[in-house]
Amino acid sequence: MVPGARLVILGRQGAGKGTQCMRLARHYVVPHVSTGDIFRAAVKAGTEFGERAEEYMVAGKLVPDEIVIGVVRERLCQRDARARGFILDGFPRTAAQAEVLDEMLDEEGMPLDLTIDLEIKEEDALARLATRRVCSTCATIYSTSRPPSINWTCDNCGGEVVQRLDDTEEAIRKRLADYNDLTTPLIDWYEARGSLVQIDAIGTPDEVLARMVHAIDSRKQA
Numbered sequence: 101m102v103p104g105a106r107l108v109i110l111g112r113q114g115a116g117k118g119t120q121c122m123r124l125a126r127h128y129v130v131p132h133v134s135t136g137d138i139f140r141a142a143v144k145a146g147t148e149f150g151e152r153a154e155e156y157m158v159a160g161k162l163v164p165d166e167i168v169i170g171v172v173r174e175r176l177c178q179r180d181a182r183a184r185g186f187i188l189d190g191f192p193r194t195a196a197q198a199e200v201l202d203e204m205l206d207e208e209g210m211p212l213d214l215t216i217d218l219e220i221k222e223e224d225a226l227a228r229l230a231t232r233r234v235c236s237t238c239a240t241i242y243s244t245s246r247p248p249s250i251n252w253t254c255d256n257c258g259g260e261v262v263q264r265l266d267d268t269e270e271a272i273r274k275r276l277a278d279y280n281d282l283t284t285p286l287i288d289w290y291e292a293r294g295s296l297v298q299i300d301a302i303g304t305p306d307e308v309l310a311r312m313v314h315a316i317d318s319r320k321q322a
């Protein structure tokens with residue numbers, strides 16, 4: 101394994117993007133850049149920026165492009181991302197975001213190694229989301245069938261493991277609809293650029309990780 105990678109991970113809610121991106125970040129020793137995690141941390145910290153994002157998030161609505169783009173630009177320009185790369189999770193999700201990202205990476209001389217679409221059927225995604233729980237401190241993901249070992253206390257950091265405020269039936273429905281309408285077209289967009297691989301999201305976390313690493317390493321050596 102060669103450390104470093106520049107990856108975009110697509111996949112609808114419930115595909116296991118967050119779980120796999122954390123593992124990929126450890127595997128390739130690169131930062132995991134999750135726009136959702138960045139917003140949730142800002143909400144938790146009670147910043148003005150967090151308050152603005154929270155209105156949208158609770159309703160399951162997308163945060164306006166100009167806010168999200170600013171956040172990503174700032175994060176990708178930091179030294180670790182410039183030096184080793186990044187795993188982008190939850191961005192881009194609209195055509196406008198994809199176009200700006202493309203320009204940004206071009207200008208900075210940081211081309212993507214690969215875009216992965218983590219594929220899952222909507223019915224399987226819904227079943228996973230209903231049982232999803234997440235650490236409110238480090239964002240490690242659990243489920244009611246795979247809980248932390250002690251009473252909803254995170255195995256990784258001791259934080260409180262909770263259900264996300266936007267994992268309500270209504271907000272989930274809205275997010276999945278937005279994914280189908282706004283994000284699915286990006287799969288063809290990346291495919292046309294020859295940088296897309298589709299990976300089956302069904303399997304144990306280890307199995308899915310192995311499929312992703314295989315696809316990434318084949319591309320990096322090509």
Ligand code: ADP
Binds near residue numbers: 137156164191
């Ligand atoms: P999910 O993929 O389950 O919807 P995320 O953790 O990726 O969850 O994002 C949570 C929320 O943060 C989204 O519902 C949205 O309000 C906001 N958000 C995250 N990424 C973006 C993005 N790229 N564009 C717009 N809003 C975003």
Ligand code: ZN
Binds near residue numbers: 235259
């Ligand atoms: Zn934790």
